[in-house]
Amino acid sequence: MSNIEFIDLKSQQAKIKPQLDEAIQKVLSHGQYVLGPEVTALEQMLSTYTNAKRVITCANGTDALQLVLMTKNLQPDDVVFVPTFTFAATAEVVALTQAVPFFVDVNPHTFNICPHSLKSAIVEAKKQNLNPAGVIAVDLFGLPADYIALEEIAHDEGLWLISDAAQSFGSSLRGNKMGTLAPVTTTSFFPAKPLGCYGDGGAIFIRDNDELVDKLLSLRNHGAGTHRYDHINIGINSRLDTLQAAILIEKLKVFDWELEQKQRLANFYNENLPSWCEVQNIPDYYRSALAIYTFKCDASKRESIKAYLQDANIPAPVYYHMPLHRQAAYECFPKTQLPNAELLCKQVLSLPMHAYLALEQRQHLIDKITVFVG
Ligand SMILES: *Cc1c(COP(=O)(O)O)cnc(C)c1O
Numbered sequence: 001m002s003n004i005e006f007i008d009l010k011s012q013q014a015k016i017k018p019q020l021d022e023a024i025q026k027v028l029s030h031g032q033y034v035l036g037p038e039v040t041a042l043e044q045m046l047s048t049y050t051n052a053k054r055v056i057t058c059a060n061g062t063d064a065l066q067l068v069l070m071t072k073n074l075q076p077d078d079v080v081f082v083p084t085f086t087f088a089a090t091a092e093v094v095a096l097t098q099a100v101p102f103f104v105d106v107n108p109h110t111f112n113i114c115p116h117s118l119k120s121a122i123v124e125a126k127k128q129n130l131n132p133a134g135v136i137a138v139d140l141f142g143l144p145a146d147y148i149a150l151e152e153i154a155h156d157e158g159l160w161l162i163s164d165a166a167q168s169f170g171s172s173l174r175g176n177k178m179g180t181l182a183p184v185t186t187t188s189f190f191p192a193k194p195l196g197c198y199g200d201g202g203a204i205f206i207r208d209n210d211e212l213v214d215k216l217l218s219l220r221n222h223g224a225g226t227h228r229y230d231h232i233n234i235g236i237n238s239r240l241d242t243l244q245a246a247i248l249i250e251k252l253k254v255f256d257w258e259l260e261q262k263q264r265l266a267n268f269y270n271e272n273l274p275s276w277c278e279v280q281n282i283p284d285y286y287r288s289a290l291a292i293y294t295f296k297c298d299a300s301k302r303e304s305i306k307a308y309l310q311d312a313n314i315p316a317p318v319y320y321h322m323p324l325h326r327q328a329a330y331e332c333f334p335k336t337q338l339p340n341a342e343l344l345c346k347q348v349l350s351l352p353m354h355a356y357l358a359l360e361q362r363q364h365l366i367d368k369i370t371v372f373v374g
Contacts, residue, residue, distance in 0.1 A: 001358075001360050001361060001364060002358075002361075003313060004313060004315065004352050004357070004361050004364070004365065005315070005352065005354065005356075006315040006317065006350075006352050006353075006354075007192050007352075007353070007354050008352075008355075008356040008357070009191060009192075009196070011354075011356035012251075012254075012258070012354075012355070012356065015254065015356075016250050016251070016253075016254060019250045019253075020247060020250050023038075023246040023247065023249065023250050024243060024246060024247070026038075026246065027242050027243050027246050032242055033241060033242050033243065034241065035239050035240070035242070036242030036245070037242075038242050038245040038246040038249060039057055039239075039240050039242055039245040041245070041249060042057060042240075042245040042248050042249050042252075043055045043056065043057055043203075045249060045252055046179070046203060046205070046252075047205075049177070049179075049252065050177040050178060050179030050180060050205055051176070051177055051179065051180050052177075052179035052180050052185070052205035052206060052207055053206050053207060053209075053210065054205075054206040054210065054213050055179070055203055055204070055205050055206070056203065056204045056206070056213065056216045056217060056220065057202065057203045057204075057239075057240035057245065058201075058202045058204065058220045058238040058239065058240060059200055059201070059202060059220075059237070059238040059239060059240060060188060060189075060190065060200040060201060060202045060238075061089065061164075061166040061186060061187060061188020061189070061190060061193075061202040062089040062092065062093060062188075062202070063202055063220070063236065063238040064186035064187065064188070064202035064203060064204050065089065065090070065093040065136070065162065065164060065186045066093040066096060066097065066236070066238075067204060067216055067219050067220055067236070067238060068162055068184050068186060068204060068212075068216070069093055069094065069097040069099075069162075070097060070219055070235075070236075071212055071215050071216065071219070072097075072133065072134065072160065074097050074098060074099040074133060075099070075131070076098055076099070076100075077129070077130055077131045078099040078100065078130075078131050078132075078133035078134075079099065079100045079101075079102045079125045079130045079131060079132050079133060079334075080094040080099050080101055080102065080133055080134050080135070080136060081102050081104050081113075081118055081121055081122070081125075081132070081134070081135045081136070081159075082094060082101050082102070082103060082104065082113075082135075082136045082138075082324075083103075083104055083105075083106050083112065083137070083138050083140075083341070084103040084104065084105065084106070084323040084324045084325045084335065084338050084341045085106045085111060085320065085323055085324075085340075085341040085344055085345070086138040086140060086164070086320075086324065087138075087166070087320070088324060088329075088330075089164075089166070090136055090138055090164050090324075091103070091324050091330055091333070094136070095330075095333075099133065100130060100333060100334065101330070101333050102121055102124075102125055102130070102333065102334050102335065103121075103323075103324060103325040103330075103333060103334070103335035103336075103338060104117045104118050104121045104335075104336065104338075105117040105336065105337065105338045105339065105340050105341055106140075106340050106341050106344065107340065108340040108343070108344065109280070109281040110140075110143060110145075110146070110280065110281050110282075110283065111140045111141065111143070111280055111294070111344060111348075112137070112138065112139070112140050112143060112144075112145040112146065113135075113137050113138065113145055113146075113150070114340070115146055115149040115150060115153060117336060117338075118135065118150070118153055119153060120336050121335075121336050122153075122157055122159075124334070124336050125334065128334060130334070132157060132159055133159065133160070134154075134160040134161065134162065135150060135153075135154055135159055135160070135161050135162070136162045136163075136164050137150050137161065137162070137163055137164065137182065138164045138166075138167075139163065139164070139165045139166075139167055139168030139171060139178065139289075140167065141167055141280060141288070141290075141291050141292040141293070141294050141319070141350075142167050142168045142170075142171055142194060142288040142289035142290050142291035142292065143168065143280060143282055143286060143288040143289075144163075144165075144168060144171050144172070144173045144178060144181055144286055144288075145163070147161075147163070147173060147181040147182055148173075150182075151182070160184075161182045161184075162182060162183075162184050162185070162186065163178070163181055163182035163184070163185040163186070164186055165178045165179070165181075165185045165187045165205075166186065166187055166188035166190075166193060166202075167188075167193060167194070167289065167291040167292070168187070168194065168288070168289045168291065169187045169193065169194045169195040169289055170194050170195065170255060170256075170259050170289040171286075171287055171288055171289040172286075172287045173285065173286055173287075174285045175285075178205075178289070179205035179207070180205070180207045182207070183206075183207050183208075183209060184204065184205070184207070184212065185204070185205040185207070186202065186203070186204050186205070187202060187203050187205070188201070188202050189201030189202060189203070189244065189248060193291060194255075194259075194289040194290070194291050195248065195251060195252065195255055196251070197244040197247050197248050197251070198243075198244065198247050199241065199243075199244055200244075201240050201241070201244045201245075201248065202238075202240075203240075204216055215233065218232060218233050218235060219233055219235040219236065219238075220235065220236065220237075220238045220239060221235060221237070221238075221239060222235045222236070222237060223235030257355070258354075258355035259289065259290065259355075261355035261356075262290040262353060262354065262355055263290065265290075265353060265354075265355075265357055265362065266288075266290055266293060266353070268362055268366075269293060269351065269366075272366045272370075273295065273366070273369065273370075274369065274370050274372075276297060276298065277295040277296075277297060277369070278295055278296040278297070279293075279294070279295045279296075280293075280294050280295065290353055291353075292319055292350050292353060293350060293351050293352075293353035294319065294348050294349070294350045294351075295348070295349060295350075295351070296344065296347040296348055296349075297347055297349060298347070298374070299343065299346035299347050301374040302318075302346065302347060302348075302349060304374060305349060305372060305374070306318070306349055308368075308372055309349075309368065309369065312364070312368040314351070314352070314365050314368060314369075315352060316349050316350065316351060317349075317350050318345075318348060318349060318350070319348065319350055320345060320348075321345055322345055323338060323341040323342060323344075325338060325341075326342075351365065352365070
């Protein structure tokens with residue numbers, strides 16, 4: 001039996017190697033390496049795939065968030081609510097744009113930002129004389145956040161809402177695809193994400209309001225106006241390489257097949273894992289992009305389960321071992337009580353999730369984990 005990979009990018013590459021080679025060769029021939037024709041074609045394909053009105057690609061998922069925040073005219077007392085159980089980029093961009101990230105707790109079953117905690121955080125921020133400006137929800141491990149509740153709160157409180165869907169390209173909620181679940185959505189094409197390129201890449205999805213589009217196109221290209229050397233905004237350099245776009249176009253063609261395979265693997269895990277593995281809950285009407293398959297276990301046993309699985313050549317990493325509000329760089333920012341995130345960081349463990357896990361590898365994993373005695 002070959003080694004079990006946590007995410008198997010090699011088998012994926014082997015599946016579409018001729019198409020990739022041809023697409024790369026085409027870019028080398030035309031030589032438009034930055035914002036070339038493949039970039040525009042990809043943006044169109046992503047818009048068709050998600051039903052978002054416009055898609056604007058950029059250099060990575062962090063820039064995608066930052067570019068959107070740069071359109072919000074944030075002031076130093078402005079607060080942006082973010083879940084504390086996420087990757088650092090979600091809060092990083094808020095601090096970089098001079099606003100205050102305010103940490104909010106997550107739901108212990110879906111692991112996503114908790115609407116009740118968000119409401120308490122808004123009250124608390126106002127008490128501290130801060131100015132609530134917006135919310136960044138994260139679709140953790142591929143599962144969309146509760147956008148129905150979040151949009152209602154944002155509307156009632158006059159806040160804007162951004163979906164950080166770096167981990168959830170391809171997910172949906174009530175049949176609506178990621179990219180249309182909030183007014184503005186961002187994603188990442190980092191290699192390990194559901195739709196990954198061979199380097200860094202990112203995109204912004206605009207659900208229906210065209211107004212932002214021109215500004216974002218300008219901001220990602222040094223604030224350029226209609227002429228390349230007219231500068232009407234203070235922008236950044238955040239363009240997607242044409243080579244990465246060409247690769248993403250080929251990967252997008254097998255994306256639905258891969259997601260189907262991953263769903264089958266998730267069903268197999270769900271049916272065969274022992275009951276002490278409490279898997280991330282995917283509520284009715286939600287479809288996860290299955291970026292990272294994660295379960296909770298007894299906190300006191302987590303490290304021994306992890307070591308045991310690694311001994312059996314089963315990669316079992318921890319996402320995330322520490323909530324953001326405990327990280328040295330983020331301790332200074334305001335927060336409410338965050339008990340769910342604190343506990344999750346001690347309980348979670350992730351299992352291999354990709355479209356290329358062979359039957360015998362699946363069975364090996366289940367055989368091993370079922371006989372674990374702590
Ligand atoms: C990966 C990730 C990002 C950042 O994406 P990059 O392309 O690596 O910059 C942002 N938010 C979340 C939740 C992520 O997982």
